Each structure stands twice: as structure tokens, then as C-alpha cells.
Amino acid sequence: EAVENCCDESEDEQDWVWLILREEAQQHAYNEPLLASFLFSTILNHKSLEAALSFHLANKLASPTISSTLLMELFRDALEESKDFRLACRRDLIAVKERDPACTFLLEAFLYFKGYHALQAYRVSHWLWCQERKAMAYFLHSQITKELHIDIHPGAKIGHGVFIDHGTGIVIGETSVVGDDVSMLHHVTLGGSGKKYGERHPIVHEGVLLGAGATILGRIEIGEHSQIGACSLVLNDVPSFATAVGVPARVIGMRLGRNPASEMQQDFRSSET
Amino acid sequence: EAVENCCDESEDEQDWVWLILREEAQQHAYNEPLLASFLFSTILNHKSLEAALSFHLANKLASPTISSTLLMELFRDALEESKDFRLACRRDLIAVKERDPACTFLLEAFLYFKGYHALQAYRVSHWLWCQERKAMAYFLHSQITKELHIDIHPGAKIGHGVFIDHGTGIVIGETSVVGDDVSMLHHVTLGGSGKKYGERHPIVHEGVLLGAGATILGRIEIGEHSQIGACSLVLNDVPSFATAVGVPARVIGMRLGRNPASEMQQDFRSSET
Amino acid sequence: EAVENCCDESEDEQDWVWLILREEAQQHAYNEPLLASFLFSTILNHKSLEAALSFHLANKLASPTISSTLLMELFRDALEESKDFRLACRRDLIAVKERDPACTFLLEAFLYFKGYHALQAYRVSHWLWCQERKAMAYFLHSQITKELHIDIHPGAKIGHGVFIDHGTGIVIGETSVVGDDVSMLHHVTLGGSGKKYGERHPIVHEGVLLGAGATILGRIEIGEHSQIGACSLVLNDVPSFATAVGVPARVIGMRLGRNPASEMQQDFRSSET
Numbered sequence: 001e002a003v004e005n006c007c008d009e010s011e012d013e014q015d016w017v018w019l020i021l022r023e024e025a026q027q028h029a030y031n032e033p034l035l036a037s038f039l040f041s042t043i044l045n046h047k048s049l050e051a052a053l054s055f056h057l058a059n060k061l062a063s064p065t066i067s068s069t070l071l072m073e074l075f076r077d078a079l080e081e082s083k084d085f086r087l088a089c090r091r092d093l094i095a096v097k098e099r100d101p102a103c104t105f106l107l108e109a110f111l112y113f114k115g116y117h118a119l120q121a122y123r124v125s126h127w128l129w130c131q132e133r134k135a136m137a138y139f140l141h142s143q144i145t146k147e148l149h150i151d152i153h154p155g156a157k158i159g160h161g162v163f164i165d166h167g168t169g170i171v172i173g174e175t176s177v178v179g180d181d182v183s184m185l186h187h188v189t190l191g192g193s194g195k196k197y198g199e200r201h202p203i204v205h206e207g208v209l210l211g212a213g214a215t216i217l218g219r220i221e222i223g224e225h226s227q228i229g230a231c232s233l234v235l236n237d238v239p240s241f242a243t244a245v246g247v248p249a250r251v252i253g254m255r256l257g258r259n260p261a262s263e264m265q266q267d268f269r270s271s272e273t
Numbered sequence: 274e275a276v277e278n279c280c281d282e283s284e285d286e287q288d289w290v291w292l293i294l295r296e297e298a299q300q301h302a303y304n305e306p307l308l309a310s311f312l313f314s315t316i317l318n319h320k321s322l323e324a325a326l327s328f329h330l331a332n333k334l335a336s337p338t339i340s341s342t343l344l345m346e347l348f349r350d351a352l353e354e355s356k357d358f359r360l361a362c363r364r365d366l367i368a369v370k371e372r373d374p375a376c377t378f379l380l381e382a383f384l385y386f387k388g389y390h391a392l393q394a395y396r397v398s399h400w401l402w403c404q405e406r407k408a409m410a411y412f413l414h415s416q417i418t419k420e421l422h423i424d425i426h427p428g429a430k431i432g433h434g435v436f437i438d439h440g441t442g443i444v445i446g447e448t449s450v451v452g453d454d455v456s457m458l459h460h461v462t463l464g465g466s467g468k469k470y471g472e473r474h475p476i477v478h479e480g481v482l483l484g485a486g487a488t489i490l491g492r493i494e495i496g497e498h499s500q501i502g503a504c505s506l507v508l509n510d511v512p513s514f515a516t517a518v519g520v521p522a523r524v525i526g527m528r529l530g531r532n533p534a535s536e537m538q539q540d541f542r543s544s545e546t
Numbered sequence: 547e548a549v550e551n552c553c554d555e556s557e558d559e560q561d562w563v564w565l566i567l568r569e570e571a572q573q574h575a576y577n578e579p580l581l582a583s584f585l586f587s588t589i590l591n592h593k594s595l596e597a598a599l600s601f602h603l604a605n606k607l608a609s610p611t612i613s614s615t616l617l618m619e620l621f622r623d624a625l626e627e628s629k630d631f632r633l634a635c636r637r638d639l640i641a642v643k644e645r646d647p648a649c650t651f652l653l654e655a656f657l658y659f660k661g662y663h664a665l666q667a668y669r670v671s672h673w674l675w676c677q678e679r680k681a682m683a684y685f686l687h688s689q690i691t692k693e694l695h696i697d698i699h700p701g702a703k704i705g706h707g708v709f710i711d712h713g714t715g716i717v718i719g720e721t722s723v724v725g726d727d728v729s730m731l732h733h734v735t736l737g738g739s740g741k742k743y744g745e746r747h748p749i750v751h752e753g754v755l756l757g758a759g760a761t762i763l764g765r766i767e768i769g770e771h772s773q774i775g776a777c778s779l780v781l782n783d784v785p786s787f788a789t790a791v792g793v794p795a796r797v798i799g800m801r802l803g804r805n806p807a808s809e810m811q812q813d814f815r816s817s818e819t
Contacts, residue, residue: 112415142658194811265467538740
């Protein structure tokens with residue numbers, strides 16, 4: 001489909017996500033002159049979404065002892081090597097825009113959503129991890145956690161079209177698996193069982209919604225298109241299309257065909273019964 | 274009353290909040306020479322509380338792509354335009370000092386409480402929002418969230434004399450309403466119901482205390498002078514002067530005339546029965 | 547034992563923690579040239595663990611109005627005055643390496659674990675606090691909270707060998723007491739009872755494990771080697787060697803001789819019954 005085309009080798013294909021971002025940046029710069037310089041340096045000065053994203057993340061994650069230019073080159077190297085990354089950074093961006101009622105421009109998601117920034121920087125750390133560059137992966141992980149307050153271990157596996165809303169306090173452990181099109185809110189924990197080695201974190205299947213503060217512990221599975229209520233503690237598998245709530249969480253309803261990650265309905269009473 | 278006088282057009286009125294801050298800053302600089310330069314640049318070098326606050330917030334919220342001088346001018350413009358803002362930034366400051374047993378000087382609240390900083394910066398973002406400068410409001414919102422870990426949407430409506438203690442992880446959604454003299458602790462969420470548009474976040478009336486981790490979802494109302502227990506999940510209206518606790522929260526007591534936001538009593542057992 | 551020797555006055559004793567850190571830093575710099583400059587400036591350029599730690603913390607906690615050099619000197623002064631501090635910073639480091647399955651080098655704990663950084667910086671703030679340099683202690687507390695999202699009041703008392711995992715959102719109040727060899731995860735709150743003065747925060751005895759989001763309120767005691775489940779709200783004393791879970795928490799099991807802070811078993815079902 002269209003998002004895939006934008007990453008094709010063929011130069012003829014239009015990268016409509018990037019075109020929209022540029023257009024929105026020009027409009028915003030015109031309406032708000034205080035932001036013009038920021039928008040120029042972050043978006044309009046670049047030749048591709050990948051270049052703009054590398055610049056933006058590098059500025060957010062630099063430290064007194066690692067310069068933003070070094071990080072920017074690292075991000076560009078990662079993005080140029082991996083078509084998967086180019087697809088993911090667009091699908092995640094579209095997911096923010098589609099699922100957050102408070103987000104009216106792709107530009108806002110790209111510039112301002114720290115869940116989006118943390119997820120893209122995690123993707124680079126995971127790429128480093130898979131190449132056995134663990135030292136660099138840990139450095140990046142540490143900067144993401146310090147600067148964006150979202151702690152995603154470089155070893156975790158996360159699909160495309162994932163939306164992290166607000167994001168402060170999220171912890172996703174080393175052997176976690178998160179499927180495509182999952183949505184999660186702030187304070188979510190995918191935590192370990194205490195096992196010293198091997199697979200010890202949850203598997204969250206595609207299309208799941210994890211409410212604010214949902215805490216999921218151990219190598220358990222959350223079935224596709226299920227939703228976990230805010231403040232719930234999940235210690236057992238949850239089937240597909242189910243709603244689970246409480247401390248500890250119990251299944252209170254099921255409805256085939258729904259898509260909770262898109263609906264972002266946190267208050268589940270109205271969706272059950 | 275006195276706080277209002279300090280914002281009067283008349284130059285004769287004393288701004289006693291600002292006078293106390295300056296006096297405390299001088300005393301602290303004398304006692305702790307390592308802080309003298311910081312205190313001079315942040316407090317003593319300025320002609321008004323507004324100027325000092327603009328300088329202090331700008332230093333906290335600047336980024337590599339937006340300078341602190343640009344932000345400082347923006348804050349000063351906002352403060353000079355709005356008497357409401359000048360009252361609010363004093364009343365919020367006094368609320369910290371009065372309600373936090375660990376705060377012994379107004380200066381500490383002004384310099385160090387990130388809940389206070391986030392609230393004042395939110396007020397500027399809300400001022401921008403009301404003028405339809407949404408791009409700038411979102412930029413500021415994003416910097417507050419990144420630098421202070423407190424996520425208050427620029428569209429939310431928040432009264433005066435509000436005290437945010439600790440503050441990490443707080444999320445206050447776009448259509449939330451928070452009354453005067455509310456106190457809240459860290460990890461509080463005023464979250465949405467999933468409705469795509471319109472009013473979908475809670476209304477918290479005046480004098481309410483929201484305990485650490487309290488999660489309040491949907492367009493529900495928390496009546497005046499009620500208190501919500503730590504770690505509670507609130508999905509229904511709570512009447513005035515009530516205490517509600519649990520997941521989901523239930524009303525466990527009521528007592529007319531009390532003022533939980535002032536008392537900051539988080540452990541509610543002793544206040545009930 | 548060995549850790550103590552490294553802090554002896556005698557220069558003959560080997561500081562094996564520091565020797566391992568240097569060796570790991572050299573290896574990492576060789577394997578990952580992008581990090582060579584960072585590792586040289588942060589570790590290899592220094593003559594002692596204390597000097598390296600002072601440099602590293604100062605870079606993390608500096609602000610536009612307080613330089614990293616000023617903070618580095620303050621940290622070095624504190625470390626040189628206190629043998630207790632030199633022991634604590636090594637024991638805390640070893641605790642991270644021993645208890646976190648995802649941590650394979652001491653170097654990672656030293657460079658990247660913000661719980662470790664916050665704890666060492668808190669120790670300096672507590673040293674200032676005990677000397678009645680409260681203004682400087684509050685400044686440091688404020689920077690730790692802003693930069694590392696972990697809020698430990700300078701007045702709190704914390705033992706050695708303490709492991710803070712992930713760490714975002716932790717709040718430890720002014721009169722809290724935390725014993726040796728405690729482990730805690732992110733979002734833990736040791737909160738006040740609302741009393742205006744005096745002892746109003748919890749006492750957590752040695753060897754306790756506090757799960758993610760555990761909220762402990764008031765002057766209550768958590769007995770040695772107990773464990774508190776994730777998302778639990780504790781309002782009453784918990785005996786030694788007990789497991790307490792729920793909102794509010796109840797004791798669900800006891801087992802003499804265990805050491806939950808070492809085992810880091812968050813999902814308690816398998817450890818009870």
C-alpha cells in the first residue's frame with residue numbers, strides 16, 4: 001500500500017508522509033514566526049524524513065559527553081541500512097495521528113510526541129543490539145530513558161504501527177514481544193518474572209490496548225485485540241478479543257471483531273455488557 | 274486580599290511575595306556561597322517575580338533548537354498581558370509552602386518544585402491556546418513534558434492555588450477542568466473516555482485531594498473537598514466531601530467541612546470512622 | 547571483606563571494583579569506537595572511582611545556571627570526606643550487577659543505570675543535609691528529580707547495597723528509612739501520612755523487595771526480607787519474611803530464610819503456596 005511505496009527503491013514514488021510533514025511545517029512557520037527557525041532546522045532543511053528524524057532525535061538524546069552530530073550520523077546509518085525501519089517510522093507516525101483525538105497534524109506527532117521519539121530511538125538501539133553492538137545499544141537505551149522517561153530494553157521486539165501515548169514511566173523488558181498495531185498509555189510495565197535468563201517478559205499480540213498503569217509480569221501472553229484496563233495487574237494469559245481489569249486482572253468480557261488499540265477507549269464499562 | 278494587591282496597577286502596593294523571595298534569596302546566598310551566582314542570576318538580578326519566573330522557566334525549558342532567550346521573551350509577554358496569570362503564579366506558590374510539610378521557604382517552592390514550574394509553564398501554554406496559537410502551545414507542552422515529566426494539555430482548564438507535589442508522571446487531558454485549591458500527587462491521571470471529540474476528561478472541583486497514582490477516567494465529576502485515595506481508579510462521579518478509594522473506587526466516608534487539599538492526609542483510615 | 551579493603555587508607559590494597567571498571571571501559575572502547583571518547587573522558591581519564599563518579603554525575607546534573615565543574619568539585623569534596631560514601635557507591639554498584647539479569651558488566655551499572663546515579667547523588671545531598679547545608683541539599687535534590695525522575699528527599703536515610711531498577715517515578719519522603727540490601731522497582735512511593743512534622747514516612751528493613759508501583763504510606767514498618775507485590779497499596783505494618791499484595795495489601799504468605807531483594811521475583815504466585 002501507499003506507505004510501503006514511499007520506501008521503494010524507485011525514486012519515482014512519492015513519499016507522501018514526508019510531503020505532508022513539509023507542507024505542515026511551512027504552514028506552521030508562516031502562522032507562528034517564533035517557531036520558524038526551529039521548523040526550518042528540524043524539517044525544511046532536510047532532504048528526507050529519515051534525515052529530519054535523525055536530526056531531531058540526535059538533538060533530544062545528545063549529552064555533554066556524546067555530541068548530537070555523532071548521534072545524528074549513527075541514526076542516518078541505521079535508517080539507510082534498513083527498509084524495515086523506514087516503514088516502521090512512517091507507520092508509527094500515522095498511528096499517532098489516527099488514534100489520538102488531540103493530534104490534528106502529522107507534524108505534531110513527529111515533532112512533539114515523546115512516545116514516538118522513544119520508539120524510533122529504540123528501533124535504532126534494537127538494530128545495534130541485533131548486530132552485537134551491545135555497548136552502543138546500551139548507551140542509546142540509557143539516553144532514551146534519561147531524556148524521554150521511557151525505558152525500552154534494546155533486546156525487546158516491537159512491531160509496526162505502535163502508538164505510545166504520553167509515555168512517562170513505561171518499562172518494556174529485554175525479552176518482551178509487542179505485536180503490530182498495539183497502543184499503550186503511560187506507566188505501562190512489561191516486566192520480568194525474576195528468572196535469571198531466557199524468556200521472562202510478556203508477549204503482547206497485535207491490536208492490543210494497554211491502559212494507563214497496566215502492569216504485566218512474566219512470560220504470559222495477551223491475545224490479539226484484547227484490552228487491559230488502567231491500573232490492572234496481569235499475571236496470567238489473557239485470551240484474544242477479551243477485556244481484563246483489576247488487581248489481579250480478571251476477564252470481564254469478550255467481543256469478536258473489535259479493535260481496541262484504534263478505539264483508545266480506556267473506560268471499559270460502556271464497551272462491555 | 275493581600276495577594277491580589279501585589280498585582281494592582283498602583284505602584285504603591287507592596288508585592289510581599291516578591292519581597293520575601295528576594296530576602297530569602299539573599300539569606301541563602303550568604304549561607305551557601307556555591308549557590309550565590311545561581312541565586313543572583315535567577316532572583317536578585319530581576320525587577321519582578323514575573324521577570325524572575327520567566328528567566329527560570331526559560332532555562333528549564335530551552336532546547337538546542339529553541340533558545341532560552343526566545344522562551345524568556347514569550348513568558349514575559351504572557352505575564353505582562355494577564356493579571357490572572359500574576360495572581361495565579363503567586364497563589365500557586367503560597368499553596369506549595371502552606372501544604373508541603375517539607376517546604377520551609379517560598380524560595381524552595383519557586384526554585385525547586387517541578388510541579389510549580391510545570392503549572393506556570395502550562396498557564397502560558399493555555400494562554401497561547403486561547404489565542405489560537407496552537408502550534409506554539411504544543412511546542413511548549415512538549416518541552417514541559419520532556420523536561421519536567423508532567424503532561425498537562427494546553428487546552429485543560431486549571432484554577433488558582435493548585436499544588437502539584439512531586440509530579441512525575443502526571444497526565445491531565447485536553448478537556449479536563451481542575452478547580453481552585455486542588456492538591457494532587459505524582460502519577461495522577463485525568464484521562465479520556467475514548468470519545469473522539471468534545472468533553473471527554475474529568476471535572477475536579479475545588480479543594481479536592483488526588484492521592485498518588487489516582488487514575489480518573491472519562492467525563493465524570495469529583496465533588497468539591499473530596500479526596501481520592503492513592504492507587505485508586507475512578508470511573509464514576511464522586512460526591513462532595515467524600516472519600517473514595519479502591520480499584521474501582523468506592524465512597525467509604527463523608528465529612529462536611531473538611532479541607533483535604535490543605536491537610537494532605539494521604540492515608541485515609543484515620544480520617545474516616 | 548574485599549569491598550571494604552578498596553577504601554582502606556593503605557595504598558597497597560587493590561580497589562578491584564575500579565580496576566574492573568577500567569578494564570571493561572578499555573574493552574568497550576576497543577569494540578565500539580563511537581564510545582571511545584565518552585569512555586575515556588568518563589572513566590579512563592580519572593585516577594579513582596570517586597573522581598570518575600563525580601565527573602559522570604556532574605555532567606548528568608548540571609544546568610544552565612550551575613556548571614558541571616562546580617558540581618564535580620562538590621561531589622569530590624563529599625567523597626573524600628566520607629569513607630561510608632566510598633563503601634556505599636561500590637556496594638550499590640555490585641548490587642545492580644548481581645541482581646539485574648539484564649546487566650552483564652559493572653561498567654553498564656556505573657555508566658547507564660539512572661537508579662544508581664540518583665542514589666549516589668542522593669547520598670551527597672544527604673551528606674549536605676546532615677551538615678545543615680540544606681539550601682545546597684535542596685538544589686541537588688531538585689536537579690536529581692529533574693534529570694533522573696527519581697525523587698529522594700535529602701533527609702531520608704538509605705543503607706548500602708540498595709538497587710533501584712528502572713527508577714522512573716520513585717518518591718522517597720523526608721523521614722523514610724531504607725535498610726541495607728533493599729531492592730525496589732520503578733514507581734515505588736514511600737509517602738507521608740499527612741502529619742505536619744516529625745516521622746511520617748515508612749521504615750523499610752533490610753533485604754526487602756518493593757515491586758513496581760508499590761505505594762507505602764505513613765510511619766509503618768516493612769519487616770526484613772519481605773516482599774511487596776507490584777501495584778500494591780500498603781497502609782499497615784508487614785512482618786518479616788512475608789509476602790504482601792493487593793489494594794490494600796494483605797499478607798498472603800511467609801517463608802523464613804528467603805532473600806527476595808536478591809531473587810527479584812516480581813510475580814509472587816510461584817513463590818507462595
